[in-house]
Structures are given as structure tokens and as C-alpha cells.
Amino acid sequence: MLYQSDKNEIPFNGQFEDSEEESDELSEEDSEDDGLQNRRRRKRRQLVNNNKLLIMNVSDTQYAAVKFVGKILNKFKLQYTPYQETQVWDFCWTDNAVLPETLARMQSHQRINHFPGMYCIARKNYLGKNLNKMAKQFPDEFDFYPKTWMLPSDISDLRQNIKKIKYFIVKPEASCQGRGIFLTKQVESIASEHCVVQRYLHKPLLIDGLKFDFRMYVLLAGCDPLRIYLFKEGLARFATQPYQQPNQMNAEEMCMHLTNYAINKDNPNFVFNTDEQQMDVGHKRSLSSVFKLLSQQTNIDELMAKIKDLIIKTFCSVQPFLQSNYTQPDNHANNMCFEILGFDILLDNTYKPYLLEVNHTPSFTADTPLDAIIKKNLIRDTITLMNINLKVKNDLQQLQKEQMQRRVLGKKPKISNEEKKSLKIQAQIEREQYESQHLGNFEKIYPSDKSYEDYLQHAQKLYEEWTGANIRRNIKKDNFTEREKLIQQRQIQHSITVQGSVDSRNKLDPSKSSNRKSLYKNITIKKENKQNLINKVFSNPQKSMTELPQQQPLELKIQDRDDNEIASEDQQNTSKFQENIDRFKRPPSFYTMKSTKQHQELQIADFFNYKRISFPDTSPLSQPNTQQVLQISSQQQLKSSAQMTRKFSIRKSNKSKLKSSESDQEAKKEMIQAFNQFSQIQQQQQQSSFFQSQQQNFQNQQPQQNGSFVKPKVFNLKLQPPHFKIPSFPILMQQQNYYKLRYD
Ligand code: ADP
16 A cells, blocks of 8 residues: 555544434433433534534535544534535535535635536536647647547537547446446447547556556645645556457447446456455455556556646646636635545556546445545545644634724725735745645645646636637727727717717718708808918919918817817828829828816817819919919819818817827928929829719728717817818718718
8 A cells, every 4th residue: 555544543444323413403302311422412512612623514425434534533523404504614525516606605714625617527528628629739738538529519520530430438428437338339320419429448458357447536625726636545446347349249348348336346256355455456456556566567657647747737727717616815725625536547558548537526435445444544634634623713713803803993904916915825835834744645746846837828718718708808908999989989979969969870970961060060161261361372372381371270169078088090092193192192190189077178170171272284383363273173173182181189278289290381391292293193183073082082991990080079170271272072971980971
């Protein structure tokens, strides 16, 4: 044996009767009975009441070994009231899975022997799915699991592999003890069944001509972060019929192909081990005795390293899921749950270990001395390692009491995240120290020197894909733009509501002229100024441009009360004109509008699209008069222009300008260039009308991301630069990535 039992310890013979089992139900009359037994019961009750005994709830366990270890070795008070119905227990041992709600109801000093959500590896189909996913990313590292298909979903992939594989082993999705398992070549016949199909490992390692597998006990002591211990002792379970590779004759011989104790114990060949001193005989032996045998043929350390590795990887594949089910943010020691899992491992004839299944409720039946000693020691060492004792409970309760008092007195200090982190680290250090000194027959296999970070990260990624958390996170990343979009949409609605209390979609519908009117009802165009301006510009363009007034404001005002920020991006005007005039075709440059909560006023300049007036003569010296200009303009149907310039200048209520995208100077320079390039413009004039070209240009553009154009809130509208003429053409509008025409 690899481990030593304490010689002074009370021996466990596999049986246990609790004389106090009924004590909880004792009536007052019973307690008046002065029998010796009742006096003992009363004394124990007093101790419990005085917090001098730990209460272990065993209402949901059938195993004598558990009760024996609890009561005889640890002196716990056993409680038989269903653990879901009472909260007056400190430690619960159940033979069934627990729900997240159970954990959520528990207090930090309480302990339970299962993690919620462990079915993610305990059910064959989930184990298969999780490991298959990991194997896709790490094919060489996750090849310890025989190729597995979950039917009916994986049937097409299975069909592709039918020819490559001799025999399949078919298992129910969630079953145990070999129930419902069979071997087959004909997977087509079960294509529509819900089951797990696995490559049958037809060359297992044999001892005495018999197939065998290992039951290894693994203690998961924490899931966030993972803490994994491997019990040094376990079981080797043998088939009872000499092994032959599967064929039509023997495929149904369960006692040849399956090593389950539940199946083989009924075979007349089965030899029971009756002497705990001789663990290397019979069809169920100790793990250590088989390792001793194998050590003559192979390197056991290497084999053990591979087994530990596969155990850790299996947990890595589901760590994010377990962590998400472990909802105990204040349990800094990460120790309210623990779980003993049975890993079934098969060796092939090259000594390569394969994981067959993980059992989350391994049997603690102690029907032979071998079982009794191994299982009793396993449970005992687990309870010791998990530090389940009265002192810990009392310390924790004392802490809670103090916190409660502070809260009642209003003195509760706020724990920052940093403090929480350091509390967690502190708790983990203490735990590390304690566990390293109380390992018993356990060996810590994780955390280890080897890094499993890649697997954990990939598992996290898979988990997030599965839950959609990755999408949410990406959205968060994009939140800046998203938020801006939302803000802008809200601004549109806000401004529109301010204007006329009409639904924004109606507001922006170009077909609804009443809405348009209300949106721009405050715009007053000073026609006189406009005409003067045109005259000025074109009587002597070179000269007048330098003399142009800075701004010709058209004003529209809306009070803005919300915090907001709008940014509008340059939109590249598409083809139609040569490169050298691209700048003129460009719709608005990058503008920013800002406002603060109170009294902010935005000034929007050049709200409309402007058209550059074209000239018949390329020479700047030949200067047409205004009449000519207008005439030419109408004749050419404004083909040359499509100058979509919108400018938003922003001004706070204190009149200070926050941002202005392009200076007037620049505009003037552009004007000069425009004149020089006039002849080129003419050549490029398209047959389409100005309206068509504008429409096309806009439609060719990428949708403006923020929609700021249609979302002005405060309108101090300015005509800028003055050398443009306000066209009597539709204004192209955009909302929610759609461009709409608005006729003004
Ligand atoms: P159960 O939970 O019902 O025990 P297992 O998956 O553990 O189901 O399979 C039962 C037995 O079948 C194993 O103990 C092993 O002997 C045999 N077995 C299972 N899978 C395979 C396999 N892929 N190749 C060879 N034998 C297998």
C-alpha cells in the first residue's frame, strides 16, 4: 500500500449504525426517560446548543463510511433532517448533485461535498462535448479521450469515420455502472438515438489476460482558482472473462469488454478480495498493487505524470463553467464546496492512459475490506484537508458577528476591490499553508509548476462564445461608438420633440412637409444678404473673396439640456469629378458638437448643402455679372457642383466657439482654386441633373455613422462660406443609416 493508516484509529468494518439516528425526533416525554442512552443524547444536544459540536447533515447519503468518519472519527453530530429543509448544519454530505440555489442559501462557514454544475463533466455527453471542443484547438494535448460523437447531432461526422474504426462502444448519455452499454459496428441503426458513441479501444493493456481499468479519486477543492488533489490510493477493476478483440462472436460478452464491478461481481468467476493485507488478488484490487506490478514493465512516474496531466486538462475544460456556478463572492478562501470525483482510466497496450468517464457520485460502498479501508481513508482525509472543524466555524461566525455589529452601528467600512483582492490572497496563503501540512494521502496536482493557462483561456473563450458573453464584451469595447450613436439618436429625438413633439421617424420623413416645417420653422434666410453676397463675390471674385464678411448667419435656436457630444465624420464624395476638385465635392468634414448640461447653445453653420456656381469662361479675368452667373447656373442645371459642404460650429452660451472645422481662410483658398480649375469642372460635367448627382453621391457614400446632420439640437444657423448659394434642391438627410430626401 502506498499509504499508511493510523494504527490507533478505530477500525471500520464497512458497517455503521447510528444509535442517535432517531434522536432528532425525540419528544419531550422521551427526554424524561432516564435511560443511559437518552442521557447521552441530552448531553450531545447541549453541546450542539453550546456550539461545541459540528453538525453534519447525512440525510441524503446512504454510505456507512461517510457516517462512520463523520461521527466516530470527527465527532460530528449527525443530522438526518433533509438538508434542503433546514439550515442548521455546518457540513452536508449528499450522494446527489447540488443545485446553485443550495449554495446560494449557504452561509460562509457551511460546507457541502458537491459543486453545482459538475454535470458538465459527469454526464458523458457533456464531457464528450467539452473535450471535443478542446481537442479541436489542441489535438495533440487532448488526445487522451477516445474519439467520441454525440448522437444524433454528430452523425454526419461519425459517418465519415465509420470506415476508419472497427468497433464502437455505445453509451447512454447519463448512466453508470455499465448500464445500457453495448458494442457495435452498425452505427447507422442508432443514428437518430440520443446516445454517446465512442471509438472502442480494442487493444487494452491486459493483466493475466484480463482487461482492467483504474478508478482514481480526485478531490476538487476549489474551482476559482482550481485546486486539485489526487488520492494516492484507488481501485483497479478487472473484467472476469479473458479478453479478445471484439468480433461478431464476442461483441456481446459484457464480462469480457466491460470492467464495471456492478457487471462483473455477478459473474461466477469473480474473486473477491477478503484480506486488506493482500490487495493484489481478485478482480478488484488496490491501485497501488497494480502500479507495483506495472512498474516492472514501464515507468510508473511517467505514467502517473500523464494521468495527472489528463485530470488537470479535464478540469481546465470546464473551469469557467464551474466558476460561474460557484456564486460565493465573499468566500475568499474558495472552500465552501469540494467534490470527490471518480476518474475511470484505461491503459492501452502502449501504456497510454485514456479517460473513459468522470463520476461525480463515486460509490463509497464498503462491501469488502479493500473498499472499506480505501474509502474510509479517502473520506477522512478529505474532511481533514478541507479543514472542516469546529474552530474554523467558530472563528468565521465570530467574524460575521463583528461585521454585523459594525453594520448595525453604522460603522461598516467600505471594502474596496483592492482590499477584497488582498483578503482573497491572504485567505489563499493561509489555506495553502494549512493544506500542505494536512495532505494525508492526497497529492496536490494543481496548481503545479506546469502552466495550463492556454487551456484555461481557451475554455474561457469557448464558454463566452457559448453564453454570448464575448458578444457583450465586444459591444462594451465598441461602446464608445455605440454610445455616441445612441446619444445622437436621443439628441435627434430630443430636438425633434422640442420642435414639434412628433415621432422622430415622422419628423424625418421627407414626404411630411409639415414636419419639415416645424423642424426648421425658426430658420430665416436673409435673402437680401444672400443676393448682396453673390453680387460681391462674382463682380470681382479675387478681390471680393478677401473682403468677404466672416459669416452670414441664419439662426435657429433650440435650448439643449442634455449632456451630449456629437461627432460627424468626413464623408468622401464619390466619383464624378476629378481628383483636383475632390475637396470641393466633399460633404462635411469632421465636426464636433459639444454641450454641457446647462445652457449650452450650439451653433450650426452651413447647415445646408451648397452649390458652387459655375462659369462658362475658364479665365478668372472674364468675370460674369450676377445675372450671367444665375443664368449659367440654371442652364447647366448645376451639373458642376455637388459641393456638399456642411459645417457645424459650436458655441457655448458664453459665446466662445468650441470647435470650428474649417476656417474661412481655407474656404477662400478653395474658392480661388475652384476658379482656376473651372474649365476642368466643365469637362467633367455629367448629363445628370444636380439633383441626381447629389442623390447618387450620397447614396454611394457609406452611411454616416453618427447621423449628426439630422440631429442638430441647437441651431444658430449660419451661411458659410458666403460664396455659396443656397440651392432650392432637396437636402439629403440621413437617419439610422438611411438617406432621405428632404425638400425645402
Ligand atoms: P459507466 O459509467 O456505465 O461505467 P463507462 O464509460 O465507464 O460507463 O464504461 C464502462 C466500461 O466500458 C468501462 O469500465 C470500460 O471497461 C469499458 N469501456 C468504456 N469505454 C470504452 C472504450 N472507449 N474502449 C474500451 N472500453 C471501454
